[in-house]
Amino acid sequence: MSTYATHPCEAPVTFLCGHIFHKRRAYHGPTMQVPSVPSSLSGAVPPWSNNAPVPCKLCRENKLWEYDWRRRVWMKKDNVCNGNNHPKTHHPTAIMLPTPDTSHVPYQRVYEPAEDSFLLLDTLSSPSETAFLSSRFASPSPSSPSPAPLVLEVGPGSGVVIAFLTAHASTIFGGPHVLTTAIDVSPFACAATNLTVSKAVSENTSTSGFWTSATQGDLVSPFRPGSVDVLVFNPPYVPTPDLPAPPPTGLQELKDKTTFEEDSHLLELTYAGGRDGMETTDRLIEALPGVLSERGVAYILLCAQNKPEEVKGRIRAMGGEGKWKAETVGTSGKQAGWEKLQIVRVWR
Amino acid sequence: MKVMTLNFLTCAVKNCKSSNDSFPLHPKEAELAKDDIEINPQLLINVLPRIDWAALRTTSTELGFPTLPEQPPSPEDLQSDEALLKELHELLMETQMMEGKLVCGHCGHEYAVKNGVANFLLPSHLV
Numbered sequence: 001m002s003t004y005a006t007h008p009c010e011a012p013v014t015f016l017c018g019h020i021f022h023k024r025r026a027y028h029g030p031t032m033q034v035p036s037v038p039s040s041l042s043g044a045v046p047p048w049s050n051n052a053p054v055p056c057k058l059c060r061e062n063k064l065w066e067y068d069w070r071r072r073v074w075m076k077k078d079n080v081c082n083g084n085n086h087p088k089t090h091h092p093t094a095i096m097l098p099t100p101d102t103s104h105v106p107y108q109r110v111y112e113p114a115e116d117s118f119l120l121l122d123t124l125s126s127p128s129e130t131a132f133l134s135s136r137f138a139s140p141s142p143s144s145p146s147p148a149p150l151v152l153e154v155g156p157g158s159g160v161v162i163a164f165l166t167a168h169a170s171t172i173f174g175g176p177h178v179l180t181t182a183i184d185v186s187p188f189a190c191a192a193t194n195l196t197v198s199k200a201v202s203e204n205t206s207t208s209g210f211w212t213s214a215t216q217g218d219l220v221s222p223f224r225p226g227s228v229d230v231l232v233f234n235p236p237y238v239p240t241p242d243l244p245a246p247p248p249t250g251l252q253e254l255k256d257k258t259t260f261e262e263d264s265h266l267l268e269l270t271y272a273g274g275r276d277g278m279e280t281t282d283r284l285i286e287a288l289p290g291v292l293s294e295r296g297v298a299y300i301l302l303c304a305q306n307k308p309e310e311v312k313g314r315i316r317a318m319g320g321e322g323k324w325k326a327e328t329v330g331t332s333g334k335q336a337g338w339e340k341l342q343i344v345r346v347w348r
Numbered sequence: 349m350k351v352m353t354l355n356f357l358t359c360a361v362k363n364c365k366s367s368n369d370s371f372p373l374h375p376k377e378a379e380l381a382k383d384d385i386e387i388n389p390q391l392l393i394n395v396l397p398r399i400d401w402a403a404l405r406t407t408s409t410e411l412g413f414p415t416l417p418e419q420p421p422s423p424e425d426l427q428s429d430e431a432l433l434k435e436l437h438e439l440l441m442e443t444q445m446m447e448g449k450l451v452c453g454h455c456g457h458e459y460a461v462k463n464g465v466a467n468f469l470l471p472s473h474l475v
Contacts, residue, residue: 139394147398148391150356177394181353183468190465210391210441212356213349217468218475221360222459224371252467 056081097125097171100163100200105192109263111157111270115332116234116301116341120161123330123343124232124299125172132345134174136295137229148177149229149295151209154219154284156182157270159193161232167200169209173230178209183217185247186266187254190214218246219284220291228291231298233284236270239277239305244268277306285315288346289324298346299329308342315346324348349466352440354407355399359452360459360468369453372403375410376458378448387437393423395440404439413439 061081099121102113123129137149151173153162162182169178182193193214201208215222220231244265251262258266273280281300288298302308308328315326330343354372364370401420408416414435426433450459450466457474460467 146394148394150398177391179352179395181356185469187465187467191463194464210395212353213444214465215349215353215357215468216465217360218470221470222357222466222468224356224358225365227356246469252469254463 097121097164097168100160100167100196101203102158102160102163102192102196104195104199105158106188107158109258109266110186110189110192111267113158113160116237117157117160119330119332119341119343120232120234120299120301121164124161124165125168126330129329129345130172130174133172133230133297136297137178138174139177148179148210149173150227151178151180151230151232152220152223152228153180153182153232155184155189155234155236155270156193156214157184157189157234159189159196159214161234162193163197163200165230165232166197166209166211167204168207170207173209176207176209179212180209181212182214183220183222184214185216185218185269187216187252188266190216191254216252219280220287223291225290226293226296229293229296231288231292231296233281233298234301235277235281235284236273237277237281237301237303237306238271238273240272240274242272243274243279244272273306277303278311281306281311285311285318285346289319292348294348296347300344300346301341302344303341308344312344315344349445349461349464350441351407351411351443351445352395352399353466354445354450355403357450357466357468359455359457360470361452361455361457361474364452364454367454370455372400372407373450373452373459375407375445376449376451378411378461379446380411381444381446381464382438382442383444385437385441387434388441389427389433392433392436392440393426396420396423396426396436399440408439411439411443411445413443 059081099113099118105112124133137146139146151162151165153165156162159182162180165172166178166180169180170176180197182190182197184190184193191214197211197214201211220228247266247269251258251265281302284300288296292298302311312326312328315324318324324346325348326344326346328342329345332341354375357373358365359370359373361370399420401416405416405418408414416435417432421429421432426436444464445461445466446464448461450461451457452459457470
């Protein structure tokens with residue numbers, strides 16, 4: 001029997017087999033127990049709704065709204081909830097921007113969308129963030145065009161987040177004139193992302209931005225200084241004793257057959273964050289002043305073990321007091337008083 | 349990778365960032381493909397202000413496209429000059445580099461482009 005170090009944010013899990021995919025799931029307990037609603041979403045109404053909770057007519061419980069975790073949509077029932085002995089005459093209505101389809105993604109070597117990915121989707125499409133992004137990047141009028149922002153996702157994996165941002169650019173950024181791109185160390189993630197985005201765009205042509213293509217590389221290393229306007233990063237944030245090595249030459253190209261060890265290596269790169277789970281994220285934060293434009297904004301996902309308050313403090317101290325701002329703009333419910341996952345917005 | 353991407357990318361080697369020769373990267377043995385995309389003048393007008401025009405001219409010539417005018421067109425120019433609009437649309441939005449190499453003019457490092465994805469991972473001695 002082997003016991004794996006578990007994600008300190010989760011309950012300990014012991015596995016009999018040594019499969020790394022299970023190990024990854026062990027780190028992220030909630031994704032194993034589908035259906036699981038992110039705890040911030042288990043309330044009576046969607047976070048973006050101004051409506052007061054409406055109780056079910058029969059049981060008086062606030063269950064008319066329900067979050068479909070897999071499809072990432074809120075379902076609203078008319079009068080009665082799904083309680084025992086309630087009549088099932090009402091068809092729920094789905095409301096929200098749909099999640100891009102990632103059914104083609106090989107999850108044995110590419111990170112499967114999970115609670116962290118969906119928290120990014122929810123946060124970036126929340127009223128407060130769309131208002132912030134629109135005021136920063138939308139053209140005031142057609143006659144005075146503002147330069148189309150470049151949106152970059154670092155480490156897109158399946159591509160679900162950048163596909164969502166591309167397909168719903170009009171809703172999120174206040175206009176479709178947005179360029180999107182992504183960079184990942186894994187060639188399989190690059191290929192998956194290109195396909196996920198193309199699919200999502202073809203289903204949302206009227207609201208989509210312009211997808212340029214995924215690039216393979218380390219963090220933001222090939223991007224020109226000052227070129228990125230919106231950067232999104234769901235890092236490998238799990239604390240681990242060591243960082244995995246970058247992909248060797250044999251893993252830098254697409255191929256039909258990979259070994260179990262190669263798949264394990266690629267998955268390890270998606271979650272293993274080294275000391276405090278921050279080694280990779282710290283490198284990205286260090287690169288932000290160089291790669292972000294003057295109006296640039298970064299959204300970085302952190303878990304409780306990353307010591308988010310200290311991270312925000314470090315960002316606020318960059319380049320002298322008051323130059324950089326860092327605020328938490330999205331959270332996945334509390335556990336023992338701690339926010340398990342949170343999204344930090346970083347901007348000048 | 350869309351040709352437009354070449355306008356945002358430079359050599360991944362740290363020491364090359366400060367050199368003017370590292371941008372734009374020079375395509376070599378490039379195999380191109382063309383996606384059919386509906387022309388969107390408003391998008392082009394919004395994209396142009398963030399394009400480094402001199403670099404785009406170089407890229408255009410190196411990929412065998414017609415030489416672009418020396419100065420970037422204004423929004424009014426674009427709306428009245430349909431030929432230029434089409435040309436830019438084809439170059440920036442439709443053309444993809446599928447195979448080949450991207451070469452840094454400063455350090456000479458060659459980045460491979462395969463299946464439309466450029467690989468900017470550096471060998472350990474260059475990191």
